[in-house]
Amino acid sequence: MTRSIIQIPLLKPLSFFCTDENLAQGERLDDSLRDLSQCRDLGSSVEVSMCEWLIVNGVQTEPYGWSILANQARSNPRAMNTTLMRRQLFTKAERTVPRFAANVFDQAELVQCARLTSHRSGAFRKADIFTQPDRDGARIRFIARNKVRVRIEEILRTINESGCDQQTSLRAIWVMLAFLNCHPYVDGNGRTSKYLFNLVLAKSGISNEYLLPLSTITLGSQGFFAICARRAEVQDSFDMILKFLATAIALTKLCFEKKPYVF
Numbered sequence: 001m002t003r004s005i006i007q008i009p010l011l012k013p014l015s016f017f018c019t020d021e022n023l024a025q026g027e028r029l030d031d032s033l034r035d036l037s038q039c040r041d042l043g044s045s046v047e048v049s050m051c052e053w054l055i056v057n058g059v060q061t062e063p064y065g066w067s068i069l070a071n072q073a074r075s076n077p078r079a080m081n082t083t084l085m086r087r088q089l090f091t092k093a094e095r096t097v098p099r100f101a102a103n104v105f106d107q108a109e110l111v112q113c114a115r116l117t118s119h120r121s122g123a124f125r126k127a128d129i130f131t132q133p134d135r136d137g138a139r140i141r142f143i144a145r146n147k148v149r150v151r152i153e154e155i156l157r158t159i160n161e162s163g164c165d166q167q168t169s170l171r172a173i174w175v176m177l178a179f180l181n182c183h184p185y186v187d188g189n190g191r192t193s194k195y196l197f198n199l200v201l202a203k204s205g206i207s208n209e210y211l212l213p214l215s216t217i218t219l220g221s222q223g224f225f226a227i228c229a230r231r232a233e234v235q236d237s238f239d240m241i242l243k244f245l246a247t248a249i250a251l252t253k254l255c256f257e258k259k260p261y262v263f
Helices: 020-037 046-057 069-075 077-102 107-117 145-160 168-182 189-203 214-220 224-234 239-256
Strands: 005-007 139-141
Touching: 020 168, 020 239, 077 107, 077 189, 107 145, 107 189, 145 168, 145 189, 168 189, 168 224, 168 239, 189 214, 214 239, 224 239
Parallel strands: 005 139
Antiparallel strands: none
16 A cells, blocks of 8 residues: 655635635624633633533534544543543643733744643754554645744734734634644644634733633544644635634533533
């Protein structure tokens, strides 16, 4: 069997995705996020609460691939405990959002917040990296390491321009996907990208606190988030990621309001 390598293209710039349709959907997401910020349970960790809520409600794989975490909890309690521990590690970064949001966000601060999500994060990779092979043996190669630093500078500029326009959700999505697209670090790229999504929200004034538990929601999507990211990279479309986030916000609101998930 020949093992093929698929080269992921560089994600298009933010301006490419600022179509009238995307901007309209982005404004609806902004409104939903503002509404969500009013009902958040401030007394508990968002990531851990969301993980426990998914388990209790046994969220199924509809409509966008949410996993049956309840089955995982019953069949492999040790794995579920590991999942909860990782979520608790991520919540260490929650309290730093207001501090990072208040100032110009530079590369040194990027390294600091990356190390909050993984002890091995924050060091630029020194080689090209690939995903694990799929069932056909194919692997995805992220963008070349010699392009990483230029893209990081563009990401930092985009973060620091937050609040200057009405593109908050689109800007947050682009920052998250662009960071994943260049995969700059040895470890912690996914968690750091989701932290940056929430940082853009904070810098834009939608929320001064960690808001959307994307780390746990992505885990619960059973790979659907990765499909959304690939569509943005390969097909230059934000349609799936916008729908994904609309569903994520709806689930998070149910969690914060301590309401059950209705199938």
